[in-house]
Amino acid sequence: MLRLVDPFVGAKDSYRSLVAEINAAGEERVPFTLDYPHENFAALVARLLGEARGIGIAPGWVPHSTYWLMEGDQVVGASSLRHRLTPKLRISGGHIGYSIRPSARGRGLGKAILKLTLVRAAHIGIESALLTCADANFASAAVIVANGGELEAKEYVAERGVVQRRYWVPTDS
Ligand SMILES: CC(C)(COP(=O)(O)OP(=O)(O)OC[C@H]1O[C@@H](n2cnc3c(N)ncnc32)[C@H](O)[C@@H]1OP(=O)(O)O)[C@@H](O)C(=O)NCCC(=O)NCCS
Numbered sequence: 001m002l003r004l005v006d007p008f009v010g011a012k013d014s015y016r017s018l019v020a021e022i023n024a025a026g027e028e029r030v031p032f033t034l035d036y037p038h039e040n041f042a043a044l045v046a047r048l049l050g051e052a053r054g055i056g057i058a059p060g061w062v063p064h065s066t067y068w069l070m071e072g073d074q075v076v077g078a079s080s081l082r083h084r085l086t087p088k089l090r091i092s093g094g095h096i097g098y099s100i101r102p103s104a105r106g107r108g109l110g111k112a113i114l115k116l117t118l119v120r121a122a123h124i125g126i127e128s129a130l131l132t133c134a135d136a137n138f139a140s141a142a143v144i145v146a147n148g149g150e151l152e153a154k155e156y157v158a159e160r161g162v163v164q165r166r167y168w169v170p171t172d173s
Contacts, residue, residue, distance in 0.1 A: 031080030
């Protein structure tokens with residue numbers, strides 16, 4: 001059974017194995033919260049829950065919620081929901097970022113984590129969520145389109161050195 005949950009201490013071993021898998025694959029950690037230190041796991045959970053409430057966030061950043069996708073007792077994915085957009089997030093990052101652990105890909109979990117995170121976005125009053133992905137990230141584009149995403153633009157983002165796609169996704173579909 002799939003569930004999207006707030007970070008919790010009991011997920012420690014599974015969460016660490018997800019991060020280890022992404023590192024072993026040599027991938028960029030998405031969302032960025034996967035970069036946070038997790039040696040002190042209770043401190044990580046407290047940090048993530050605090051940031052969702054606007055506590056301890058960097059100047060110029062907005063509150064953001066981190067969610068973990070659980071399949072049984074395994075963390076199979078992570079998402080980040082930015083509560084509002086900044087000028088920078090409008091260009092790159094958008095409202096939501098997500099990933100699925102490499103060994104769990106290709107069986108619909110990417111679509112599921114976005115769908116469930118869109119429900120959370122609706123709960124905080126976001127009617128249409130901005131999603132961005134690299135032009136060549138075909139899997140992510142497929143996930144976004146499957147959730148009703150409408151392409152707004154493709155543009156070169158100098159800061160990242162890539163062409164990105166920008167989609168708007170209704171949160172109530
Ligand atoms: C993007 C990501 C979350 C997709 O996860 P997933 O669990 O494999 O996704 P799903 O199984 O739900 O669906 C994947 C869709 O992408 C398609 N897809 C996968 N790889 C693809 C590729 N190389 N080319 C084209 N389509 C591809 C699949 O066919 C499927 O679409 P379909 O059902 O219409 O056939 C996963 O690849 C990931 O974590 N990537 C690294 C992080 C990342 O890029 N996050 C998004 C940042 S914007």
